[in-house]
Amino acid sequence: MRSIINYLKDIFLGVRSLLKGMKVTSKYFWSPSSIVTEKYPENRKTLVMLERSKGEVIMPHNDKNEHHCNGCGICQINCPNGSIEVISKIIDTEDGKKKKIIDRHIYNLGQCTFCGLCVKTCPSNALAFSTKFEHAVFNKALLIKVLNKPGSQLMKGVEQ
Amino acid sequence: MDKIQLAEFIKSLDSDLEVKEGKQYTEVTVPPSKIHSLASQLREKEEALFDFLDCITGVDYGHDLGVIYHLRSTKYQHMVVIKSRTTDRENPLFDSVSDIWETANLHEREAFDLLGIKFANHPDLRRLFLNSSWGFPLRKDYVDNDMITW
C-alpha cells in the first residue's frame, strides 16, 4: 500500500514541478516587455556605449589638429604583444636646435588585446580608448592604423 | 604543528634531506631516487598527512632540470615544497607519484610534455598538449622555428 502511495506521490510531485517550470516560461511568453535583445543595426543611432568601453586605441586631437604625443615610445615598450610601433624623426626647430618629434604612431588593431597598458602608462596622456567597436574589414592590412593624423602637431605646452 | 616542528619532523624521516625555511613554506630538497619514498611517508605519516598535491612544476634551471612539488595537508592546512634536480638533460628521470596522489597523473604528463622530464612507473606517459615531433618548449634552449609573423 505504501508503495502505491509513494508511486502516486511521485507522479503528483513530478507533475507539479513540471507545471511550475511551465508557469515561468509561459509567463515570459506572454510578457513581450521582458524581451532583452535589440535590433542592432537599426538602433545604431540610439545606441550609447558605456564611456570606458575599450573599442580601440586612439590619439585624441583637438580642433587645431594637435595631439599630446611627443614620441617617447613608452607605450611601445609596455605593449605586451607588439601592436604599437612609434616612429619618430629629428627635426630642426626655429631656434636651430635638433628635436625629436613623432613621425608616425602605428597601431595594429588586429594584434591588440585591449589590456590598457599603453593608455595607462602614457606619461603625457596622449592615448585614449574610443568606444567605436565596428572594426570589421575585408583586409587585415586595414587594421594597421596610423594614430596621429596627417599634418598634426604636438600641442603647445605639453612638450617636455 | 608549526613550521619548525614540521621541518624537524621531515628531517627525522631521512638524514639525506636538506630542509630549509623558504620565504613562504618549508622547502625540502631531495635526490631524485628518494622522491617516491619521501612522498609516500609524507602522505601516510599521521603527523604530516600531506594528502593534497597542489601542483607539480617542472623547471629548467639552465644546467639542471628540476621538479617542484607543492603539498598540502587538508587536515592541518600546512604546506611543504619538495624540490628535486637532475643534471641529466638527455634522459631526466624522476619517480612518479601518481600512485600516491591520482592528480599527479596529469601534472606529470604536462611536465613531460613541456619539459621532457620523464617519470618512472607512470601509467600513461604520453604527450599531453603537443604532438610527438614537437620539441620541449619550456626548456630554456628551445628554439621556435615556426615563429608566425604577420
Add this chain to the structure above:
Amino acid sequence: MEEKVKDIGTDEQQEYIINIGPQHPSTHGVMRLVVSLKGETVKNVEPHLGYIHRGIEKMCESLTYPQIIHLTDRMDYLAAHMNNEVVCLAVEKALEIEIPDRVKVIRTLMSELTRIQSHELFWASYGMDLGGQTCYFYGLRDREMVLDIFEETTGGRMIVSYNCPGGVMYDLHPNFQKRVKEFLKHFRKVLPEYDDILTNNVIFHERTVGIGPLSLKDAISYGITGPSGRASGFSCDVRKHEPYSAYDRVNFNEVLYTEGDAFHRYLARVEEMRESMNIIDQLIDNIPEGPYAVKMKPVIKLPEGEYYQRVETPRGELGVFIISDGNKTPYRVHFRTPNFANLSVLNHLVKGFKIADLISIFGSFDYVIPDIDR
C-alpha cells in the same frame, strides 16, 4: 563480407568508439573526448587536450609582470578577474607592498561579481547540456547585467584586465554601487525562477541525482577543488583557509555537501551565488575611501626567490608559482589551474554510466577548456 567479420575481432576489442569533440555542442570549447562505448554504456573516456594550447607559461617568461596580466585573462575567461588577481597578489607579496583597503574591497567585490556571472553561465550551459535550452538564455540575460557593470568600470566585458600590481587600473565608476544594487535586486527576484525551471524539476533530478558520485577520499586524491570538491565534502575554500584581499572581514558560509554527485555539484554552485550576494551586500555600502592603486616603480623587479599564491576561482583553487631570478621578467611561471586538476577525475567517474550521463557529469564540473590547455 568474410573480411568484415574478421575485422570485428574479439569481444574485448569490440568497442564502439565515438569522438565527442573537438567541435561539439557540449564540450564548451575545443576539446576531444574519445569515448569507448558498449551499447550506450561508457567503458572508457580519454580526453585529448591541446587544441587551444597557446603556451601562456612560455610567453610569460618573456614579459614583465604588468604585461603577464593580460595573458592570464585568457586562461579562464569566465573568471578573468581572479586570474589577474592571483598574479597581482603574488607580486605584491613578493615585493611586500601594503595594499590600500579600498583596493582590497574593490577586488573582493569584483571577484564575487565574477563568481556570480561565472556560475550563471554554468547554470545556463548546464541546463542546455541537459536539453533545456531556455535556461541558457535566462542565464545569459542576467549575466549581461554583471557584464555591463564590468564594462562600466573596467572597459572590458569578459576580458577585464582590471588588476595591476599594486592596485587596480581605474577607480570604480560612480554608478558602480547603484548598478550592483540594481543587479542584486533583480537577481534575488529571478533566482527562485531558476529553481523552478531547473533545480526542482523532476526530469533534472532524474538526470543528475546519483550520477557520477565522487567520494571525499577521491576528491582529495584527484585534487578536485572548488564547488565540485565541496560537493563531496572537501573543505577547500581558499577564501576561508587562507583569506586574501578583504575576505577576512566578511561573513559567509562555505557551501559543503557530502553526496558528491552531479546534482550537488550543481547545487553547490547555485548556493555559492547566494553566498556571493551576501558578501557583496556586506561590502557594497562600506567601500573605504583612498587611493585605488599604490604608486609602483615603472619597472617591477621581483627579488630572487619562489612565490606561490592561490585564490579561489569559481571552478576551484587557482595557484600561481613564480620563480624569479631578480630580473624584470619571471624565470618560470606555472599556473596550477583548477580545471586541469578537475579533468583528471573524469575517466574515473563516468565508467559504467550512459553516454547521456557523460554529458551530465562533464557539464557538472563546469570545465573551461582554455584553462586546461593554457
Add this chain to the structure above:
Amino acid sequence: MLTSFGIINYLSAQSVPWWKVFYDFTSLTKNIDAGLHNAMSPFWTIMTEMVIIGVLFLLFYAVVGLFLVYAERKVCAFIQNRLGPNRVGPFGIFQTVADLIKLLFKELIPIKNADHFLFNLAPYFVIIVNFMVLAAIPYALGLHAIDLNIGIFYVIAVSSMSVIGVLLAGWSSNSKYSLLGAMRSGAQIVSYELSVGLALATVVILAGSMQLSVIIEAQRTGWFIFKGHIPAVIAFVIYIIAGTAETNRGPFDLAEAESELTAGYHTEYSGIKFAFFYLAEFINMFIVASIAATVFFGGWMPLHFGADNGFNRIMDFIPPVIWFFAKTFFLIWVIMLFKWTFPRLRIDQLLTLEWKYLLPINIVNLLIMAFIVLMGWHF
C-alpha cells in the same frame, strides 16, 4: 469547362453568400464531384480528383510546415526573451521561406560509405507517412479527404511507420552518431505507440466508433474532454505526452539529442533531404495536435454545452475551420512549451516513464472509462 467544375455553378445556383462555404464544405465538394462526373468518365473523374487533392495537400503541407517552423522560432524566442526572426518580411514571416530556398540550393553532400539507396529513400519514407495520415484528418465539416470507418486505427497504424524512415536514415548513414540516434528513436517510438493507442482507445470506448466523423458528431453536445471528465483528462494528458515522445520532440528528442549526438539520425543529411526531415518533424507535431484536437476537443465542432441552446448558437457563428485550427495550434503551443521548458530525459528513464508510469495508468484508466460508459456516468 470551368462552369462544369461546379464551384461557380454551385454558388450561382444556391444563391447563398460565398462565405457560407466556410460553415459547410459538403455541398461544395459534392458539386465539384458532380460537375466532374458530368464532364468526363468515372475513371478520369477519380484521377482528376486525386490530382486536385494531391496538389492541395502538397500546398497545405508546405504552408503548414513553413508556418510551424516560423511559429516555433517565434514561440521559443518569446519564451527566451528574444525577438526571434525579424529580418525577412514584416516580423520575419518570410524567414522560413528564405531558409527553404537556401536549403533547396544547397549541395547534397554524398556520403562515401553510406548505403545510397536507403540513404536517399529515408526522407521520402518519412514524408509519405505524413501524407497518409494527413489524408484521414477532418479539417472542417466536409473538408475530409477520406472518412475511413476505422479512422483512428488507421492513424495509429500509419503514423508508427515513420520510425522506419528514421531507422533507415540512421543505419544507412554509416555514422556512429546517426546509428545511436536511430536506435534510440526505434526503442522510443515502439514503446510510446502503446500509450498513444490506449489513450485513443479510451476515447473510442466513449464514442463507440473509430470513424472520425462519427467521433466529432458525438461531440455536438459537448467535447469529450468535458463529457468523459476525469478519465478523459487523464487520457488526454497521457496522449499529449506520448504524442510528444512519438514525434521525437523535446523533452523526448533523444534521437536528435543535440548536446550528446550533435544531430542524431540526420547528422549526415544536407540540403533538401535534411529539410524533409525537418519539415516532417513539424508536420508530425501538427498531426499529433490535430488528432488530439479531434478526439478530445471536438475537432471542428464549436464549443457546445448540452443540446440546442443560445450559447451553442453563438459559438456556431465561428466557422468550423477556425475552430479546428485554433484548437490545433493551441495544442502545438503547449507541445512547444514542453520542449522549451524541460531538460531532456535519458533513454532508460524514457522507457521507465512509458512502461512504469504511462502504461499502467493508461490501462487502469481504460477500465475506469469502460466502467463509466457502462454505468452511463458520463455527460
